[in-house]
Amino acid sequence: MKRGSHPGCRPALGCCQGPRRDQLQLLHSPRGSVVRWRGQSCDSQQDALLAGIGVLTQDTLWCFSQVKGTIEIGATEADIISTVEFNHTGELLATGDKGGRVVIFQREQESKNQVHRRGEYNVYSTFQSHEPEFDYLKSLEIEEKINKIRWLPQQNAAYFLLSTNDKTVKLWKVSERDKRPEGYNLKDEEGRLRDPATITTLRVPVLRPMDLMVEATPRRVFANAHTYHINSISVNSDYETYMSADDLRINLWNFEITNQSFNIVDIKPANMEELTEVITAAEFHPHHCNSFVYSSSKGTIRLCDMRASALCDRHSKFFEEPEDPSNRSFFSEIISSISDVKFSHSGRYIMTRDYLTVKVWDLNMENRPIETYQVHDYLRSKLCSLYENDCIFDKFECVWNGSDSVIMTGSYNNFFRMFDRNTKRDVTLEASRENSKPRAILKPRKVCVGGKRRKDEISVDSLDFSKKILHTAWHPSENIIAVAATNNLYIFQDKVN
Amino acid sequence: MGTMFARGLKRKSAEDGEDVEGGLAGAQAMPSYSLQRQSLLDMSLVKLQLCHMLVEPNLCRSVLIANTVRQIQEEMAQDGTWRVVAPQAAGRAPLDRLVSTDILCRSVREQEGERPAPDAGDGHTPDLVPGLATVPSAQALRNPQSSLWEVDSSRENRGGFQKSLDQIFETLENKTSGSVEELFADVDSSYYDLDAVLTGMVGSTQSGHGSGLQAFSPATAAPPSSSCRSDLGELDHAVEILVET
Numbered sequence: 001m002k003r004g005s006h007p008g009c010r011p012a013l014g015c016c017q018g019p020r021r022d023q024l025q026l027l028h029s030p031r032g033s034v035v036r037w038r039g040q041s042c043d044s045q046q047d048a049l050l051a052g053i054g055v056l057t058q059d060t061l062w063c064f065s066q067v068k069g070t071i072e073i074g075a076t077e078a079d080i081i082s083t084v085e086f087n088h089t090g091e092l093l094a095t096g097d098k099g100g101r102v103v104i105f106q107r108e109q110e111s112k113n114q115v116h117r118r119g120e121y122n123v124y125s126t127f128q129s130h131e132p133e134f135d136y137l138k139s140l141e142i143e144e145k146i147n148k149i150r151w152l153p154q155q156n157a158a159y160f161l162l163s164t165n166d167k168t169v170k171l172w173k174v175s176e177r178d179k180r181p182e183g184y185n186l187k188d189e190e191g192r193l194r195d196p197a198t199i200t201t202l203r204v205p206v207l208r209p210m211d212l213m214v215e216a217t218p219r220r221v222f223a224n225a226h227t228y229h230i231n232s233i234s235v236n237s238d239y240e241t242y243m244s245a246d247d248l249r250i251n252l253w254n255f256e257i258t259n260q261s262f263n264i265v266d267i268k269p270a271n272m273e274e275l276t277e278v279i280t281a282a283e284f285h286p287h288h289c290n291s292f293v294y295s296s297s298k299g300t301i302r303l304c305d306m307r308a309s310a311l312c313d314r315h316s317k318f319f320e321e322p323e324d325p326s327n328r329s330f331f332s333e334i335i336s337s338i339s340d341v342k343f344s345h346s347g348r349y350i351m352t353r354d355y356l357t358v359k360v361w362d363l364n365m366e367n368r369p370i371e372t373y374q375v376h377d378y379l380r381s382k383l384c385s386l387y388e389n390d391c392i393f394d395k396f397e398c399v400w401n402g403s404d405s406v407i408m409t410g411s412y413n414n415f416f417r418m419f420d421r422n423t424k425r426d427v428t429l430e431a432s433r434e435n436s437k438p439r440a441i442l443k444p445r446k447v448c449v450g451g452k453r454r455k456d457e458i459s460v461d462s463l464d465f466s467k468k469i470l471h472t473a474w475h476p477s478e479n480i481i482a483v484a485a486t487n488n489l490y491i492f493q494d495k496v497n
Numbered sequence: 498m499g500t501m502f503a504r505g506l507k508r509k510s511a512e513d514g515e516d517v518e519g520g521l522a523g524a525q526a527m528p529s530y531s532l533q534r535q536s537l538l539d540m541s542l543v544k545l546q547l548c549h550m551l552v553e554p555n556l557c558r559s560v561l562i563a564n565t566v567r568q569i570q571e572e573m574a575q576d577g578t579w580r581v582v583a584p585q586a587a588g589r590a591p592l593d594r595l596v597s598t599d600i601l602c603r604s605v606r607e608q609e610g611e612r613p614a615p616d617a618g619d620g621h622t623p624d625l626v627p628g629l630a631t632v633p634s635a636q637a638l639r640n641p642q643s644s645l646w647e648v649d650s651s652r653e654n655r656g657g658f659q660k661s662l663d664q665i666f667e668t669l670e671n672k673t674s675g676s677v678e679e680l681f682a683d684v685d686s687s688y689y690d691l692d693a694v695l696t697g698m699v700g701s702t703q704s705g706h707g708s709g710l711q712a713f714s715p716a717t718a719a720p721p722s723s724s725c726r727s728d729l730g731e732l733d734h735a736v737e738i739l740v741e742t
Contacts, residue, residue, distance in 0.1 A: 135553075138553070140553045141553070142553070166553075228556055229553070229555070229556065247556040247557060248556075275560060276560060276563075276564055277560070278556055278557045278560050280557060297557050297560060297561055330534075330537060330565055330568055330569060331565070333561065333564055333565070333568070334561045334565065337557070337561060384537070387537075387540070388540060390544075390558075393555070393557075393558045393561070
């Protein structure tokens, strides 16, 4: 490790600070660098060893921070988390669940007393966003499950977010109230009307402090615009419009107008018998308010420009990787179906997730991705069983870190994977109660594919396919991640100084 | 897995009075490609049928399954092994023949040695894939087995692709004319057709849990069935009321 090359390095002093200042020292000398123990011992030898390795390899070490949700195994289906999203500053973390509820966590202010602990996330607001509905025309239930939450950038003291179920998008305002007016003329303190005869003076009501109350109010309801199930919403960079995408159509909305939306993409065939492809995800470009992408069930991504025409049926760019004929099977199409598409923060790349891989595409190169990462290739030989139990249709999401250098996605057995685009290293971590000691470093996990299974490895046949991590989120600027494991929300942070 | 397969075949042969046991015993529990492909087809059709029962079918899933069905049928048509499924048998068939079709997950290169060639020639040698020690015996059985299979099921036509497609999908639609694509119609009044529900129930409650799954948790396989059962309970109730009046 070169002097001055890793975080915490202070070459002028002749030594560096490792992840835990009181434990490790990385000393530079003309003969090379060495890690030295110093000061108090760590919680466990293993933590110390991992910390040492982390320093040497520049890998981020992830530690458990918090877990939200009930512990008991028989949690109701309504508690299953269906979406997770940080707001633009990372101060708030929102989750939606199958029961139509939204829970928002707020990061506490960092206290100077506890420098080793970053601010924790505590419940800030909980509200029922969507209720189950019944479509009388089709005699079908409309689920209240929250499919997506997207935050609006903050423009005043209140917070705004969009939440959507299969059919209806809602704009919610979350605001704080910590003062209340007192001293009304016509009403007494309990709100009862005063007898006018007793009013002898006039006074101006004053605002007095009260216990903090966080209110969530629905400000807009965008309904009746989608025949099919909404899978994505995306706020435009103009902050005036947003889009909602269902299986066959994408609509553009203005935040102020709820009774109209513009249809910008429509792939419904005239004859439904010819339907072979659906829209699976869509997102606006982070900087160019005229550009957006949408992905399909055939593994293609289309970049569209709204300036070209009102109906963006013709794409500006078409991203598709040619199929590898040697890998073709009856499941090829299914596993190529893209479950999530995300622009990088820079806007230069898009990342897509299909069943077995995550791919990074350069917007300037349409014929193949620039990077492909295997998430769980050991499942390739199990596709038939996964088809049988429907797991092959699981829709995993993927996320970028704040600097677009690391990408993360989920897998089965409560595993999630991170890929460092620069070092090309990857790690598998697990969200489980067993690793839930405060600030415990997460140990990398490994799946054994065949042959001899090492002590800490888990074999493919032992994986629990009911424990799937579909939804994860990464703080916009720090190494804090939120991982949804069924009805529990895990928050992990990198090891602090 | 192989035992399951052998058992299933024996049951079938007992019903039809055909003796396939001798031929099968040599296979050492390695089902042929065409058999497994048929099994995958049956499984897919059952899944499509299940779509009727859900709250509102997941369109993406339905499209992907339907595309898989089309792929299989196109391949079978090319092979000349396409056959008609008698409507009554469609419900029962998956139970008997739902075998592990892991072989289908393997790449085309690995499978080339096993697929029935259109001209039914026995000429080319299969690639020897590690772990496929029984390929030679499967190879030897390929043709006689497929022809036996066809005799077993007492199927009549092997041509008429479009017609047989319609016949299969008719069991899903339960007498509404047209193809599987009607599953994607915006309004489908056959959702609560009692016959469709009951037929689907027979298929859905018992399929999908073959031996190939024992290594895996049932995962969320439960929800569709459970909502089916509750649907069936309500429908039963409704029918009772109607019948009594």
